[in-house]
Amino acid sequence: MLIRKSQDIDSSEITPKEVYLNRRRFIQEAALAATGLASAALTAELPGSRHANAGEKLQFRKSEIGIQGEDMTPFKDITTYNNFYEFGTDKSDPARYAHTLRTIPWTVSVEGHVKQDRIYDVESLLKMHPSLEERVYRMRCVEGWSMVIPWIGIPLASVIKAVQPTSKARYVAFQTLYDPKQLPGQRRAVLRWPYVEGLRMDEALHPLTILAVGLYGETLLNQNGAPIRLVVPWKYGFKSIKSIVKIRFVDREPPTSWNLAQPREYGFYSNVNPEVDHPRWSQARERRIGEFFKRRTLMFNGYADQVAGLYSGMDLRKYY
């Protein structure tokens, strides 16, 4: 029997990945230069930046912060099983429809009680920390499933220190992009758009809290909240707001989307807590994606040693 290898395309004819990715970026940057001179002025230094289009390799160092000894959830599951209602409410919708989101150019407005209101491109935010870090974190969804994800990002604290909030800043409010053309789920009022989230200042400054731009060593895919998102591993997943365009320092507890939708079911804090049930289901256990049996949910998603102190003296049943 003859076994022949297909030789239709010589390997030397295949465009190397870097080349075609660069070409794609070149086209996008050309479009940027042609269409948005104003924003181009704000988003300096795109060429050769660490921040790039979805699915490109990133330079990072492995952080000592994070978990070890738990199997990471496969890339395919992390990128096909998502809650990102801006693209539809089915778990498979974001992977299917998120291609309409354009992440280059992208700017984040930092404003409120801060030394200077300013618009940053993602690259200049990332420069506020010496290097990108890989953090392997558990992610627990309020619906009762969980993953282990190797995020790439920088501590939010580094950004906060660099932009210098004033003494009035007690909370940080975040906002997702609002553009029904790019985020077609926003055409229906499933939630009040744009999606908003918030953290208390000490939560935002906590070393576990990061702004992520990638996972598994590559830039985020749109369905995971590209180009930049929050990751707060001891809180339910919906606190980790995606595709951020605004960070605002405020003096009072900011509104948050799920709390606005169902105040009795989703509180501002939304810390992972196996003892405080969601009114409609138990939070005592979770199904780790890829596992058959359920696991016990850990207090603060297993980060109690690091974060329990933030809430000492607080009644966690009241502040759920």
Added chain:
Amino acid sequence: MHERMPGGAAVAAACRLAAVPANRGQVALCSYRTEREALVLQCRLLSTDKPSVARFPKLAPTWAGLTAAWLLFLQQMKRHGIVSVKVLVWAACLAPLLRLVEKGLTGGLGANPIEFVTLSTGTWTLVLLLASLAVTPLRHLTGLPWLVRLRRPIGIFAFFYGSLHLITYVWLDKFFDPGEIVNDVLRRPFITAGFLAYLLLVPLAATSTAGAIRRMGGKRWQKLHRLVYVSAVAGVLHFWWKVKADIREPMLYASVLAVLLGYRLAASVRRWLAAAKSGR
């Protein structure tokens, strides 16, 4: 006329297939009914260029598809008899299960297979429950008495998918933990509703045989089987209360159920009025 409507061509094709005359989009089903009234009704139901359909040109292909399916269904009945139609119904009812098995074997159930199976079996329970409730109104509207013979298999399949749904919950979600299950049923309204919806189907499934109808007597049997209305309402509530924010789908089921129950209500009010009149 067919050219104007996107779905017209499909209807024409269906008419050719089913060997019935088609005229200006009006589909005549004269060979199936003798009663003139029923015939006119069907023509009105199936016409694709009536104003209500014409107003929504996007729906025309769907409408034409439904029309075609209906015509083929009637053709099947005419040519091969009720047994062949029952085979079709069985095949349609088994398809969701076969699809699940196929997806399970090929890894197509996604990142959270147990959730997928739970949602899928729950959905098909509701769909078949509503389908079984649609049989009687459809029978009246079309004047096709034999449709009632499809009600039992559809109802039994609704119970079958409901059982799969419950087993998935008890086994794969709760791992037979009695404490947790009792706690859920008592304290979580959406589970209480779902559990009630299933419980009410049990006596109906148990008395679904011809022997049971004979033993109970038609009147009593019918009375008992009205429990299906309560079960369907509880089932829709179960779905509605479970959803986090996007209520489109439960709303669709609720609307269909409202139409099906509303039809019955209107019919019984009419009967009651007629009885009151003649009694005077």
